[in-house]
Amino acid sequence: MSFDAVIDVKDVTKRFGGLRAVNKCSLRVERGSITGLIGPNGAGKSTLFNMVAGNIVPDSGTIYFDGQDITGLPPYQLFAKGLLRTFQIAHEFSHMTALENLMMVPSDQPGEDLVNVWFRPDFVRKAEHHVRQKALDVIDFLKLGHVKNELAGNLSGGQKKLLELGRTMMVDAKVVLLDEVAAGVNKTLLQDLAANIERMNQELGYTFFVIEHDMDLIGRLCDPVIVMAQGEVIAQGPMEEIRANPEIIEAYFGSPVEAA
Amino acid sequence: MALIELKSLVGGYGGVPILNGVNIAIEQSDIGVIVGPNGAGKSTTLKAIFGLLKVTSGAVVFDGADITNAQPDKLVPRGLSFVPQEKNVFTSMSVEENLEMGAFTRADDYMPTLKWVYDMFPPLLEKRHQKAGELSGGQRQMVAMGRALMSKPRLLMLDEPSAGLSPRYVIEIFEQIVKINKSGVGILMVEQNARQALAFASKGFVLAGGQNRFTGTGAELIADPEVAKSFLGG
Numbered sequence: 001m002s003f004d005a006v007i008d009v010k011d012v013t014k015r016f017g018g019l020r021a022v023n024k025c026s027l028r029v030e031r032g033s034i035t036g037l038i039g040p041n042g043a044g045k046s047t048l049f050n051m052v053a054g055n056i057v058p059d060s061g062t063i064y065f066d067g068q069d070i071t072g073l074p075p076y077q078l079f080a081k082g083l084l085r086t087f088q089i090a091h092e093f094s095h096m097t098a099l100e101n102l103m104m105v106p107s108d109q110p111g112e113d114l115v116n117v118w119f120r121p122d123f124v125r126k127a128e129h130h131v132r133q134k135a136l137d138v139i140d141f142l143k144l145g146h147v148k149n150e151l152a153g154n155l156s157g158g159q160k161k162l163l164e165l166g167r168t169m170m171v172d173a174k175v176v177l178l179d180e181v182a183a184g185v186n187k188t189l190l191q192d193l194a195a196n197i198e199r200m201n202q203e204l205g206y207t208f209f210v211i212e213h214d215m216d217l218i219g220r221l222c223d224p225v226i227v228m229a230q231g232e233v234i235a236q237g238p239m240e241e242i243r244a245n246p247e248i249i250e251a252y253f254g255s256p257v258e259a260a
Numbered sequence: 261m262a263l264i265e266l267k268s269l270v271g272g273y274g275g276v277p278i279l280n281g282v283n284i285a286i287e288q289s290d291i292g293v294i295v296g297p298n299g300a301g302k303s304t305t306l307k308a309i310f311g312l313l314k315v316t317s318g319a320v321v322f323d324g325a326d327i328t329n330a331q332p333d334k335l336v337p338r339g340l341s342f343v344p345q346e347k348n349v350f351t352s353m354s355v356e357e358n359l360e361m362g363a364f365t366r367a368d369d370y371m372p373t374l375k376w377v378y379d380m381f382p383p384l385l386e387k388r389h390q391k392a393g394e395l396s397g398g399q400r401q402m403v404a405m406g407r408a409l410m411s412k413p414r415l416l417m418l419d420e421p422s423a424g425l426s427p428r429y430v431i432e433i434f435e436q437i438v439k440i441n442k443s444g445v446g447i448l449m450v451e452q453n454a455r456q457a458l459a460f461a462s463k464g465f466v467l468a469g470g471q472n473r474f475t476g477t478g479a480e481l482i483a484d485p486e487v488a489k490s491f492l493g494g
Contacts, residue, residue: 041298041452157275183299186276213298215493243492252297252491254453 005064006031006175006207007052007083012061014047021047023231024061029175034201034208036222036239038215040252044231049211053085053177054078066174080107082174086167088183090160094153098144098163101152102135103128105170131170138166142196158189165196168206175207176200182214194220219243227251261324263288263446264309264415269318271308277316278304280470286463288414288446291437293461293478295454297491301470302450303345306417309448310342311335323414336365341413345420348404351393355384358392358403362410370410377406380439398429402436409440416440418449422456434460454491458482466490 005028014022022044029035039045050056052063054075063071065083075085093101109131110116111124139148142162147155152163161181168176178197182190194217200206212218218225219239227235227242229251235242242248262285272278278301286292294302307313309320311331320328327335332342341362350358359377363370378385381402387395392403401421408416421437422430430453438460441447451457458464461478466487474487481487 184276215297219493243489249488249492253488254455254457 004031005029006066007209008064009048009052010062010064012048012051012058012063014044014051014056014058020231022051022058025228025231025233027226027233027236029207029209031207032201032205034197034210034221034223036218036225037209037211037228038213038218038225038242039228042230043228043251045211045228048228049177049179049209052209053083079171082172083177084168084171084173084175085177086161086164086179086181088180090157090164092152092155092160092163094151096152097149098152098155098159099132099135099139099148101163102138102166102170103131105167106131106134134170135166138169141169141199142166156189158185158193161185161189161193162196165193165200169200169204173206175209178208178210178212180212181210182212182217190214190217197221215239262286262321263290263323264448265321266305266309267319267321269305269308269315269320271313271315271318272304273313278470279308279315281318281472282308282467282470283472283475284448284465286446286448288444289441290462291441291447291460292449292463292465293457294448294450294465294467295452295457295481296467296473297493299469300467302467303419304470305467306342306419306448306450309417310340333365336411336413339412339414340417341408341411341415342417343401343404343408343419343421345423349392349400349407351391353392354389355392355395355403356388358407359384359410362407365411373410373412376443377409380409380436380443381406396429398425398432401425401429401433405433405436405440409445413445415446415448418447420450420452423452430456454488455482468493 007029009025009027011024011026012022013024025048037045047056051058054073057072062069065081070078110127116124139145144162147159181193185193197208201208210222223238224236225239225242226233227248235245235248264286266282266284269279269282270277282305294305296302308315311329315328319326359374383399384402384406392400421433437447458478458481464476464478464481465472466474466481468490473490474481
């Protein structure tokens, strides 16, 4: 197969006590795609997602990011490599403005070092100006200009989610892992959020790996959609195919009662 | 007259409403089962009935009386009982102490009820002096259900009673729910495995996006292929 997998999960297993949450799971996320991950509760999708994001270390198997083995690397190292996640519950700094929240994202800014602040103030100023400009560009892209100086804690749920997206743009992430981006967002803002994800994908070349319960959002954004059930990948394809697949409908709707 | 009726219930946890007009009505003889895809508002519906979140419009009518936004301490004496999905037992207390806690609101003699609960769940009698935290998942669920029955409810609400249980216990718990219902307690429960739960439901409610999508007997809903498809959106 000659396609360009930016995330390549190979035979990954994770047990919690006696429960095999993820069982020899393999999947790929193609560069430039918006790939969806769905499955009924308990399918193991969050566990898999958390392993890719570096929040859980697999028991066995390998995860490659951009050709490099990243198995077991912590999130901050993945961040440096350009693999970022957003959270279901937005993690904004509520007492900072939207703009300041974005400016916080890049690590190792020269102004963090007192020596620089005292002896190289111009350098600090320039670097900060650069970060600020970048943040303003992101604000502009996401059309959050009218709230840029608002405290992030005062933003609506949907605007906080947009800000989460914006954080990933501050460091030019290669791949963004979107965790339940629709949760707690009203329908109108959700369309706005979806449109921004599509623009980031099409205009800026971001790859997205999306875990989501909102099937309509998955249907709108994602191709392919990967379906997990009981710790394994059971299907992959466009959403129309997934919706028509009786095995998947069964996985969601439940299996018939078995004799004890 | 319905034992409980939800009329166009709207509510949530502040911010975006989760329930956008839910209608449910069941009799005391019913086993009502609420199913639907994730985020449909199933558990939220039970919590809204039990006063655990704010209902912003619509009404909950129990036995002819409006109980919208009434708090749990007022609802239990009226004959409503609720088994949450998680943290539903006092792990450091014995099985019997857990059950006694369920009779907290009662001034009369609860010993007959305790006996009834032990008849319903024989394993609990055997383990009555053991700490609830030492029991298996299935037995804990029995303690939780038994605790909820100690107030002698007319309506027992269960949030995913089979969650996390092995298949053997799932069937056992379901059988016990049917038994509780036959002894005269109305059941309103949320389940993840829709097909299994609808199989013994006298009334089924499929929610999606905080609204009713399909309503019918359990058998009708299982037979309708559109119902199963609705779990994948579209």
